[in-house]
Amino acid sequence: MTYSDKQLQIITTAETLFSGKGYDGTSVRDIAEAAGVNIAMISYYFGSKEGLIQALFEERTRDVVLKVESLLKNDALSPIEKIEWLVDDYVQRIATKIQFHKIMVCEQMLQKNTVITTLLTELKKRNAEVVSKLIKDGQEKGAFRPDVDLVLLMNTLIGTVTQTFINTDYYRSYNHLESVDETTFQDDLKAGVSTHIKTLFKAILTYES
Amino acid sequence: MTYSDKQLQIITTAETLFSGKGYDGTSVRDIAEAAGVNIAMISYYFGSKEGLIQALFEERTRDVVLKVESLLKNDALSPIEKIEWLVDDYVQRIATKIQFHKIMVCEQMLQKNTVITTLLTELKKRNAEVVSKLIKDGQEKGAFRPDVDLVLLMNTLIGTVTQTFINTDYYRSYNHLESVDETTFQDDLKAGVSTHIKTLFKAILTYES
DNA sequence: CGCAAAATTAAACAAATGTTTGATTTAATT
DNA sequence: AATTAAATCAAACATTTGTTTAATTTTGCG
Incomplete structure (x- = not known):
C-alpha cells in the first residue's frame, strides 16, 4: 500500500499521539484535530481507527x-x-x-x-x-x-x-x-x-x- | 495500605483484565462484572478507576x-x-x-x-x-x-x-x-x-x- | 466551460464511558 | 432489640466514544 501526503500526515500524527497516550487512550477526534483534518477523513481514508493503526504498522515496518x-x-x-x-x-x-x-x-x-x-x-x-x-x-x-x-x-x-x-x-x-x-x-x-x-x-x- | 478480601478480589480481577486489554481498553463495568460486584463498588473502595490501578501497583510492588x-x-x-x-x-x-x-x-x-x-x-x-x-x-x-x-x-x-x-x-x-x-x-x-x-x-x- | 470523481464538511447517531445518587440491605456494637 | 456504620444496589448523570450521513466544495480532465 502507498499513501498520499495527507494520509501520511494523519499516520504520523496518530503515531505521535498513540506513543504518548496509547491506542485506546487516543480518540479519533484527538487525531483529526492534531492533524488538522475533519474527523470523517479517518474513516474515509482508513476505514476505521483500527485500519489507521494497521496502516501505521504497515508503513513503518516496510x-x-x-x-x-x-x-x-x-x-x-x-x-x-x-x-x-x-x-x-x-x-x-x-x-x-x-x-x-x-x-x-x-x-x-x-x-x-x-x-x-x-x-x-x-x-x-x-x-x-x-x-x-x-x-x-x-x-x-x-x-x-x-x-x-x-x-x-x-x-x-x-x-x-x-x-x-x-x-x-x-x-x-x-x-x-x-x-x-x-x-x-x-x-x-x-x-x-x-x-x-x-x-x-x-x-x-x-x-x- | 492494606486491603480487604473483597478489595483484593477486585484488584486481582482488574489485573487480569488490564493485562489482556490494557488500562484504557478495560471499562469499570468489565471489571465489576468479572469480579462479581456492583459497578459502584470500584469508586466506593478506590475512589476512581485511576485509584484502582494505583492500588494494584502499590499492592504488587510492596x-x-x-x-x-x-x-x-x-x-x-x-x-x-x-x-x-x-x-x-x-x-x-x-x-x-x-x-x-x-x-x-x-x-x-x-x-x-x-x-x-x-x-x-x-x-x-x-x-x-x-x-x-x-x-x-x-x-x-x-x-x-x-x-x-x-x-x-x-x-x-x-x-x-x-x-x-x-x-x-x-x-x-x-x-x-x-x-x-x-x-x-x-x-x-x-x-x-x-x-x-x-x-x-x-x-x-x-x-x- | 462542464462534468464526474474525489475530498471535505458539519451534524447526527447509537453505544459506551467513569462517576454519582439515593435508597436499601447487611453487619457490628451497645 | 435498637442503633449506627458499612456495604450493596439499580438507576441516572453528563461526556465521550467511533462511525455514518448527506450536503457541499474542490479537483482533474476532456
Missing part, C-alpha cells in the same frame, strides 16, 4: 527485513563484523524511531489486533531466519560456538535496547549527565549501548574474550 | 525492594553468587507475575499516571542502589572489573527477561517445542534464560570466562 537481508549479504564482512553491523543498525533504528517502537511494544504486550500481531510475528520470524544463517555461517567457519540460543540472543538485543531507550531520562539522572546537551547525550548513549551489547554477543558467540 | 535487600545481606555468599541469586530471583518473579509485569511495561511506555511513574522510578532507584553496593563490594574484593555500567547491566537483565516471557509462544514455536507440556516448558525456559543472563553478566563483570 523495508525493515529487506535492509537486514541486504546488509548481511555483503561478502566483504566477517561473521563477527556482520553481528556488529546488526547491533549498530538495530540501536540506530530504535533510537530514531522511538515513538513507533513504544507503540509496537504495547501492541506486543496486549496482542489485541490480530493483523498487527501476525505482521510482527512474521517480521520477527524472517529476521530470525536471516540472523540464523549468519550464525550458522560463523559456526561453519569456526568463529562461533556451536551452542547458541538464537531467540535468547535476539531477546537480549531487543530487550536491552528497548529498556535503554524507553527511559533515557533514567540513564541520564542515574549517571548525573543532566548538563550534557541532548544530541551529545543521545550519541554517547547509542555508542554505549552498542558497545555493551557487542561485548555480550562476543561472550556468547565467540571463544575468547 | 516488599519487592525489601526482598532484594535482605537477599544481598547474606554474608555467606560471594559477590558472584549474589549476582546469580539476583538473576534467578528476578526471572522467577517475572515468570510468576507475568500479568502484572505486562501492565507495568505498558505504564512505563506511556507514563500517563504520575503516581505510578514516580512509584516505579523510586523502586528502580532503590534497587539500583542495592545492586550498586553489591558490585562495588565485588570490585573491592577484586572479583569484578572496575568499569561496569550498572544501568546497562540492569537493562539487559530486565529487557531480556521481559522479551522472553512476554511472548513465550514465539520461543516455543521457533524451537519446535509445541509437544512439551506447559509446566516443563516453563521450567526449562526459566532455567535457560537464567543461565543465559548469568553467562552475559559474568562476561561483563568478571575477568575470565
Whole structure:
C-alpha cells in the first residue's frame, strides 16, 4: 500500500499521539484535530481507527527485513563484523524511531489486533531466519560456538535496547549527565549501548574474550 | 495500605483484565462484572478507576525492594553468587507475575499516571542502589572489573527477561517445542534464560570466562 | 466551460464511558 | 432489640466514544 501526503500526515500524527497516550487512550477526534483534518477523513481514508493503526504498522515496518537481508549479504564482512553491523543498525533504528517502537511494544504486550500481531510475528520470524544463517555461517567457519540460543540472543538485543531507550531520562539522572546537551547525550548513549551489547554477543558467540 | 478480601478480589480481577486489554481498553463495568460486584463498588473502595490501578501497583510492588535487600545481606555468599541469586530471583518473579509485569511495561511506555511513574522510578532507584553496593563490594574484593555500567547491566537483565516471557509462544514455536507440556516448558525456559543472563553478566563483570 | 470523481464538511447517531445518587440491605456494637 | 456504620444496589448523570450521513466544495480532465 502507498499513501498520499495527507494520509501520511494523519499516520504520523496518530503515531505521535498513540506513543504518548496509547491506542485506546487516543480518540479519533484527538487525531483529526492534531492533524488538522475533519474527523470523517479517518474513516474515509482508513476505514476505521483500527485500519489507521494497521496502516501505521504497515508503513513503518516496510523495508525493515529487506535492509537486514541486504546488509548481511555483503561478502566483504566477517561473521563477527556482520553481528556488529546488526547491533549498530538495530540501536540506530530504535533510537530514531522511538515513538513507533513504544507503540509496537504495547501492541506486543496486549496482542489485541490480530493483523498487527501476525505482521510482527512474521517480521520477527524472517529476521530470525536471516540472523540464523549468519550464525550458522560463523559456526561453519569456526568463529562461533556451536551452542547458541538464537531467540535468547535476539531477546537480549531487543530487550536491552528497548529498556535503554524507553527511559533515557533514567540513564541520564542515574549517571548525573543532566548538563550534557541532548544530541551529545543521545550519541554517547547509542555508542554505549552498542558497545555493551557487542561485548555480550562476543561472550556468547565467540571463544575468547 | 492494606486491603480487604473483597478489595483484593477486585484488584486481582482488574489485573487480569488490564493485562489482556490494557488500562484504557478495560471499562469499570468489565471489571465489576468479572469480579462479581456492583459497578459502584470500584469508586466506593478506590475512589476512581485511576485509584484502582494505583492500588494494584502499590499492592504488587510492596516488599519487592525489601526482598532484594535482605537477599544481598547474606554474608555467606560471594559477590558472584549474589549476582546469580539476583538473576534467578528476578526471572522467577517475572515468570510468576507475568500479568502484572505486562501492565507495568505498558505504564512505563506511556507514563500517563504520575503516581505510578514516580512509584516505579523510586523502586528502580532503590534497587539500583542495592545492586550498586553489591558490585562495588565485588570490585573491592577484586572479583569484578572496575568499569561496569550498572544501568546497562540492569537493562539487559530486565529487557531480556521481559522479551522472553512476554511472548513465550514465539520461543516455543521457533524451537519446535509445541509437544512439551506447559509446566516443563516453563521450567526449562526459566532455567535457560537464567543461565543465559548469568553467562552475559559474568562476561561483563568478571575477568575470565 | 462542464462534468464526474474525489475530498471535505458539519451534524447526527447509537453505544459506551467513569462517576454519582439515593435508597436499601447487611453487619457490628451497645 | 435498637442503633449506627458499612456495604450493596439499580438507576441516572453528563461526556465521550467511533462511525455514518448527506450536503457541499474542490479537483482533474476532456
